[in-house]
Amino acid sequence: MKEVWVSNSYAKINIGLNVLERLDSGYHNIETGFCFIEWTDRFEITPSSRNSLTMSDEKIPVDDTNLIVKAVNLLEKEAGLKDQFHIKVQKNIPAGAGLGGGSSNAATTLRMINKIANLGLQETELMELGKKLGADVPFFIQGNPGFATGLGTEIEPLNIQPDGWIVTIFPGEPSSTPEAYNFVEPNPEPEFSLRKVLEEEPLEEWEYLIINDLEASVFPRMNIVGNIKDQCYEFGASYASMSGSGSSVFGIFEQDFVAIHAYESFHSLGFSANLSRPNFEPDLGIYKKQIS
Incomplete structure (x- = not known):
């Protein structure tokens, strides 16, 4: 019998993204709301005589540029991982896609191997390690919706998971994060407090109060992203936006049949899409099974 450990790695969306300041380092001070969606990668980890990585998508490199490999190397260097x-x-x-897939994979790797190898790292320690891999890795380790500030690494848990159906659509081509930020115009004084709106204002008001500053730099270069956002509203979304630096777009719907129609329509148009339930909570459990 062989031990196999399994867990899911979840995607996120950004609800609102204010770019407040461009720093001398080239990074940016931002504020954004992070929420989970039900788009997942599935992990299976088995003890082995050597480290190796297999991805179902063969276009994704499995060398030292992959965040999963970087996470394993970090645990070897910082936490004494020998297995x-x-x-x-x-x-x-x-x-x-602006859904944090790579960061989520890194976080899942840290969480799973910490448990499987009995490294004994606390969640706060894993989050500190995660910061070395990517700005939003700590969010995925924590596993709660939250409000991120600074470079995006300072995340305060905040119950802002939408009470609505979320349809997320990938246009089929990626957006360049460096380009999105390169062409953005920072605004140090947003008209509305994003945090206050997320906490206090009803979903139907978000269209008028919440923006993603990066849309202005992505839409002119990727017309399809803006077109999908418009289509979300045409299908009946209460709120729609690009997620992060793109290129994915999401619409939040109050009624299930309207959301399902939108989801199926985007699918029939040939887009990859996902449908998430209201008040969704990710299952970050790590489960062991025996196989012969």
Whole structure:
């Protein structure tokens, strides 16, 4: 019998993204709301005589540029990891989509191997390690919706998971994060407090109060992203936006049949899409099974 450990790696969406300041380092001070959606990659990890990684999407490199490999290397360097593993990932979250797939994979790797190898790292320690891999990795380790500030690494848990059906659509081509930020015009004084709107205003008001500053730099270069956002509203979304630096777009719907119609319509148009339930909570459990 062989031990296999399984867990899901979840995608996120950004509800609102204010770019407040461009720093001398080239990074940006931002504020954004992070929520989970039901778009997942599936992880299977088995003890092995050497470290190896298999991805179902063969276009994704499995060398040292992959965040999963970087996470394993970080645990070896910082946490004394000696055990070795074969990691198999069924990849469903599209890459370059603004859904945090790579960061989520890194977080799942840290959480799973910490448990499997009995490294004994606390969640706060895993989050500190995660910061070295990517700005939003700590969010995925924490596993709660939250409000991110600074470079996006300072995340305060905040119950802002929408009470609505979320349809997320990937246009089929990735958006460049560096380009999106390069062409953005920072605004140090947004008209409305994003945090206050997310906490206090009803969903039907979000269209008028919440923006993603990066849309202005992405839409002119990728018309399809703006077109999908418009289609979400045409299908009856209460709120629609690009997620993060794109290229994915999501619409939040109050009624299930309207959301399902939108989801099926985007599918029939040939787009990858996902439908998430209201008040969705990710299952971050790590489960062991025996196989012969």
